[in-house]
Amino acid sequence: RKEVEQDPGPFNVPEGATVAFNCTYSNSASQSFFWYRQDCRKEPKLLMSVYSSGNEDGRFTAQLNRASQYISLLIRDSKLSDSATYLCVVNEEYGNKLVFGAGTILRVKS
């Protein structure tokens, strides 16, 4: 079983739609959680951290459910520029090592 699992998609949505991605992780001792964005043939970039209380950054909302060991990302009012691969990332121990999910592809169409 993969340590971090994501639905690979692709999710094809029209502009303005709301789309949600989920991610599950296997290690209950995981400490920190993140969403990264990766554009085609580019390096990953940090989108946002995920906190137990939930957090929002503009059109993006991240949630963490420790009991069920899943993380979610909600994107409202999708833009064409949101088209990318979204990586769920978990820090499983104190320190800097991160474990990456395989990513979910989002395609926003006009």
Place this chain on the structure above:
Amino acid sequence: NAGVTQTPKFQVLKTGQSMTLQCAQDMNHEYMSWYRQDPGMGLRLIHYSVGAGITDQGEVPNGYNVSRSTTEDFPLRLLSAAPSQTSVYFCASTPTGFYGGYTFGSGTRLTVV
């Protein structure tokens, strides 16, 4: 401010050849790591370093060596290239204790034939 610089961007090797992928950062980050990315697999950790002179293995270290003689540089050496090492390689760095905010290099696309 260059961030993390990887060279080369593209490379084709023949099976059995060796080469070094270069990674340099100018942010004085203590922690550096190498990942490989394959379709459907996500990024997998090859080797990492928590500071000059200290390196350790990640999830997929076989066939690779690293060294960290300075804070700035963290080269990855392929000892004897194999087709299974065809991949995109990313170097990343972060200050120790700053969890999650990795800065990635732009990647090296390696093909082994």
